[in-house]
Amino acid sequence: MVDLAIAEEQIAVQVSDLRIRGTVPDTELVRGVSFTLPRGGTLGIVGESGSGKTLTCAAVLGILPKQVERSSGTVEIFGRDTANFGKQEWVDVRGNIISAVFQDPGSYLNPSIRLGRQINEVLRVKKGLSRKQAKQETLRLLSAVHLRDPELVYDQYVHELSGGMLQRVVIAAAIAPGPKILIADEATTALDVTVQAEVLDLLTELKEREGLSLVVVSHDLAVVAQICDEVLVMRSGAVVEHGSTTEVLHSPQDDYTRLLISEHERYGLDRIIDSERLAVA
Amino acid sequence: MLRNAVRVPSGRIAAVLLGIIFFLAVFGPLLAPYPANNTVAAQLEGPSGAHLLGTDYVGRDVLSRMLAGSTLSVLGALMVVVIAFVVGAIPGLLSVYLGRVFEWVSLRVVDTMIALPFLVFAVAMTALLGNGVVQSMFAVGILLSPVFFRVARSSALSVAQSQYVEAASLSGASTAWVMRKHFLAKVLPPISIALSTTMATGLVVIASLTFLGIGVQPPTATWGGILAADLQYIAIQPLAPLVPVVVILAAVLGCNLFADAVRDVSGEAGRQLLSARAARKAGQVTLISRALIGLRKGGELG
Amino acid sequence: MALTESLTRRGSQLPDATPLLDARNIHVAFGKRRGRKPVIDAVDLQVHAGEIVGLIGESGSGKTTIARAVLGLAPVAGGQIHVAGEEVTGFSGSQWRDFRRRGVVQYVFQDPLRSLDPDVLIGDSISEPLRIRGGFSKDEIKAAVCAQAAEVRLDEGLLDRFPGEISGGQRQRAAIARALITEPKLIILDEPVSALDAATRVQVLEMLLSLRSDSVGLLYISHDIGSVIGITDRTYVLYRGKVVEHGSTRMLGTEPKHIYTRLLIGSTPTLTGKALDGAQRRELRDELEALTV
Numbered sequence: 085m086v087d088l089a090i091a092e093e094q095i096a097v098q099v100s101d102l103r104i105r106g107t108v109p110d111t112e113l114v115r116g117v118s119f120t121l122p123r124g125g126t127l128g129i130v131g132e133s134g135s136g137k138t139l140t141c142a143a144v145l146g147i148l149p150k151q152v153e154r155s156s157g158t159v160e161i162f163g164r165d166t167a168n169f170g171k172q173e174w175v176d177v178r179g180n181i182i183s184a185v186f187q188d189p190g191s192y193l194n195p196s197i198r199l200g201r202q203i204n205e206v207l208r209v210k211k212g213l214s215r216k217q218a219k220q221e222t223l224r225l226l227s228a229v230h231l232r233d234p235e236l237v238y239d240q241y242v243h244e245l246s247g248g249m250l251q252r253v254v255i256a257a258a259i260a261p262g263p264k265i266l267i268a269d270e271a272t273t274a275l276d277v278t279v280q281a282e283v284l285d286l287l288t289e290l291k292e293r294e295g296l297s298l299v300v301v302s303h304d305l306a307v308v309a310q311i312c313d314e315v316l317v318m319r320s321g322a323v324v325e326h327g328s329t330t331e332v333l334h335s336p337q338d339d340y341t342r343l344l345i346s347e348h349e350r351y352g353l354d355r356i357i358d359s360e361r362l363a364v365a
Numbered sequence: 366m367l368r369n370a371v372r373v374p375s376g377r378i379a380a381v382l383l384g385i386i387f388f389l390a391v392f393g394p395l396l397a398p399y400p401a402n403n404t405v406a407a408q409l410e411g412p413s414g415a416h417l418l419g420t421d422y423v424g425r426d427v428l429s430r431m432l433a434g435s436t437l438s439v440l441g442a443l444m445v446v447v448i449a450f451v452v453g454a455i456p457g458l459l460s461v462y463l464g465r466v467f468e469w470v471s472l473r474v475v476d477t478m479i480a481l482p483f484l485v486f487a488v489a490m491t492a493l494l495g496n497g498v499v500q501s502m503f504a505v506g507i508l509l510s511p512v513f514f515r516v517a518r519s520s521a522l523s524v525a526q527s528q529y530v531e532a533a534s535l536s537g538a539s540t541a542w543v544m545r546k547h548f549l550a551k552v553l554p555p556i557s558i559a560l561s562t563t564m565a566t567g568l569v570v571i572a573s574l575t576f577l578g579i580g581v582q583p584p585t586a587t588w589g590g591i592l593a594a595d596l597q598y599i600a601i602q603p604l605a606p607l608v609p610v611v612v613i614l615a616a617v618l619g620c621n622l623f624a625d626a627v628r629d630v631s632g633e634a635g636r637q638l639l640s641a642r643a644a645r646k647a648g649q650v651t652l653i654s655r656a657l658i659g660l661r662k663g664g665e666l667g
Numbered sequence: 668m669a670l671t672e673s674l675t676r677r678g679s680q681l682p683d684a685t686p687l688l689d690a691r692n693i694h695v696a697f698g699k700r701r702g703r704k705p706v707i708d709a710v711d712l713q714v715h716a717g718e719i720v721g722l723i724g725e726s727g728s729g730k731t732t733i734a735r736a737v738l739g740l741a742p743v744a745g746g747q748i749h750v751a752g753e754e755v756t757g758f759s760g761s762q763w764r765d766f767r768r769r770g771v772v773q774y775v776f777q778d779p780l781r782s783l784d785p786d787v788l789i790g791d792s793i794s795e796p797l798r799i800r801g802g803f804s805k806d807e808i809k810a811a812v813c814a815q816a817a818e819v820r821l822d823e824g825l826l827d828r829f830p831g832e833i834s835g836g837q838r839q840r841a842a843i844a845r846a847l848i849t850e851p852k853l854i855i856l857d858e859p860v861s862a863l864d865a866a867t868r869v870q871v872l873e874m875l876l877s878l879r880s881d882s883v884g885l886l887y888i889s890h891d892i893g894s895v896i897g898i899t900d901r902t903y904v905l906y907r908g909k910v911v912e913h914g915s916t917r918m919l920g921t922e923p924k925h926i927y928t929r930l931l932i933g934s935t936p937t938l939t940g941k942a943l944d945g946a947q948r949r950e951l952r953d954e955l956e957a958l959t960v
């Protein structure tokens with residue numbers, strides 16, 4: 085039922101003037117955010133803690149915490165308005181259509197169950213696979229995320245893997261039910277630089293191979309610049325900059341964006357390796 | 366910490382209540398208008414000019430008995446507290462600094478004590494030490510010591526492993542300096558809370574034991590004993606049994622309110638509360654509600 | 668020693684050639700006998716006056732262990748460490764205490780929320796090293812604290828607050844003020860800006876640059892290549908406990924030689940996206956594995 089509807093839709097996620105309120109104390113946490121994620125596109129959201137980026141993603145996934153609620157605006161996933169989604173509709177959509185990975189992979193996995201079983205569980209619940217089929221598919225997924233020894237990882241526990249490997253396992257679990265949209269919220273922030281690069285490579289590869297639409301959220305403009313076509317910069321709950329990556333980097337409209345760019349130019353690799361100067365007022 | 370604790374309403378009430386109780390404990394017997402153990406008037410008289418709280422079933426002045434009994438009741442509770450503190454807090458603190466063997470042994474001893482059923486232990490102690498208030502209080506003190514062990518140990522451990530202590534060491538601080546400047550402020554609140562709640566427990570225990578007639582021979586006045594003796598006459602002279610009840614309640618309430626006050630002014634919530642008060646006094650408008658609810662800074666939903 | 672006396676003793680007493688930090692052939696290992704694992708292996712490191720030296724490494728590289736070894740917090744199994752001309756390897760506990768009291772070396776932690784006592788006022792935290800040393804009057808201490816607060820651009824009104832009441836950037840500035848108050852010759856900073864937001868990061872990095880003087884040397888430890896490139900003159904690259912490359916920071920960034928350095932630089936995201944592509948990185952990684960096995 086759901087698949088038929090989305091086959092024609094070219095817009096994966098459409099957010100229009102989304103506003104989110106906190107109830108205790110009463111403040112507006114997200115003030116009118118709008119963006120469009122086309123099918124197969126990559127959108128980057130740059131912002132620091134308090135910018136509202138995580139709340140926006142939570143709203144798109146329907147996982148806003150208790151003291152927080154959407155006060156106005158629309159969120160459409162493949163053309164379907166999620167404002168009045170009930171429990172069952174969210175269950176149908178999560179995993180199958182839209183999925184997410186977050187910052188601390190270890191905390192999203194059960195420390196006392198072997199990793200293979202945890203991915204199996206996703207497959208059996210979401211796709212109704214038998215135990216045998218699930219195991220095969222899990223092994224395929226583990227090698228698709230470039231884990232060197234999928235058979236070994238299948239039997240391992242959380243504490244036996246490094247941060248980078250765990251993040252790959254979480255990505256495998258997230259794409260297991262075959263979603264069309266993947267949100268990566270600070271997914272590489274806690275990882276070493278070389279591992280981060282590998283995970284970003286992986287996300288790009290998955291996008292190309294499986295046709296995923298990606299949302300990459302980070303506080304680091306450079307991370308977003310690496311793999312996203314479009315960039316959204318958020319600050320204090322509002323969008324202060326929005327455009328294609330080249331536009332935003334070459335003609336930033338907002339001071340905050342300019343600050344981020346100049347930081348990289350002054351205190352980053354950009355300072356010494358590139359002849360291409362970015363326009364910073 | 367004490368200065369801060371009396372700034373909050375619960376602390377002020379606690380200070381008043383505890384002040385009265387300790388005053389009674391120290392000066393009570395001296396202030397009694399009549400000898401506590403002698404019959405001085407008719408039995409079970411109501412309150413009058415001569416006897417403010419009336420007389421009990423033998424004709425003794427209730428007020429005098431209550432005052433006379435204060436010392437024993439409060440002292441007994443204090444004894445519990447002191448024993449629990451010494452037996453618990455000192456090994457607790459040392460278990461962090463004296464090495465693995467001592468740590469292991471002390472932890473296992475405490476685990477065993479916690480596993481023992483309270484009453485069984487009390488009875489066994491009585492069999493061992495004899496039947497008396499002092500012995501019972503001693504046993505109760507030992508039984509309540511694990512709390513102090515845990516509190517002292519966990520405070521010492523968290524401070525010992527903290528970065529600010531490491532920073533002080535990197536500037537050449539001695540252990541004594543770290544104790545004075547960093548450890549004391551951290552351990553004082555939880556220990557004070559443990560002291561006051563244990564005091565409350567001690568008061569109730571000694572009242573219960575004297576109520577049951579254990580350890581103190583009549584006609585010695587104790588709060589529990591007075592209650593026991595006069596309870597059956599409650600319909601005729603309600604003040605006789607109720608007066609000790611009120612005093613015990615007041616004492617226990619004072620202890621618990623003090624613990625609440627300390628809790629309110631300590632830790633993150635405490636610091637916010639105090640800074641909110643200071644800001645209010647200075648005339649600035651702050652989000653008092655935020656401080657009072659105890660919302661942590663940095664708990665933004667970004 | 669009176670504060671005024673030490674204030675006039677600005678300028679190094681050592682001949683310029685003597686490094687403020689001279690670590691040679693350092694070995695640090697943890698564990699006993701069969702389980703003994705080398706964490707730092709034959710590392711040479713120098714910091715001279717007037718320099719800001721970087722130490723880059725990823726998690727598990729041992730960069731924090733080196734700092735701890737220099738400060739006497741990690742057991743050094745082999746090699747020698749000289750700080751401001753004095754040998755510190757083999758110091759006993761009380762020798763370390765006396766040495767630390769002199770305030771010659773100072774350390775700035777990564778997270779000021781943890782390195783500042785939450786129940787101590789900012790002003791008192793900043794003055795703690797002086798008060799531990801002793802011998803200063805209240806006025807002298809107050810003057811020193813205000814001077815350092817000004818140096819790190821920390822508003823004086825914040826000195827009477829608790830750490831929980833001020834922002835992350837202000838906290839880190841307070842921590843740096845605490846490190847500066849004894850007029851150290853060597854300052855070691857371990858990830859001083861990673862817990863801060865963008866605007867504050869820039870301010871603190873600028874402030875660190877302004878600390879450069881001919882009586883002080885800075886050792887800046889980080890996994891963030893960006894900030895290391897931004898403020899250091901020379902850098903050491905640490906991989907699995909060994910220094911794989913070192914030299915001028917600019918050279919390291921533009922012409923890295925060792926495979927690991929190339930992988931590191933090639934993995935760092937840049938605004939113009941000119942880092943290596945996935946395939947190249949995989950190649951380098953495989954080469955690296957082959958090398959270190």
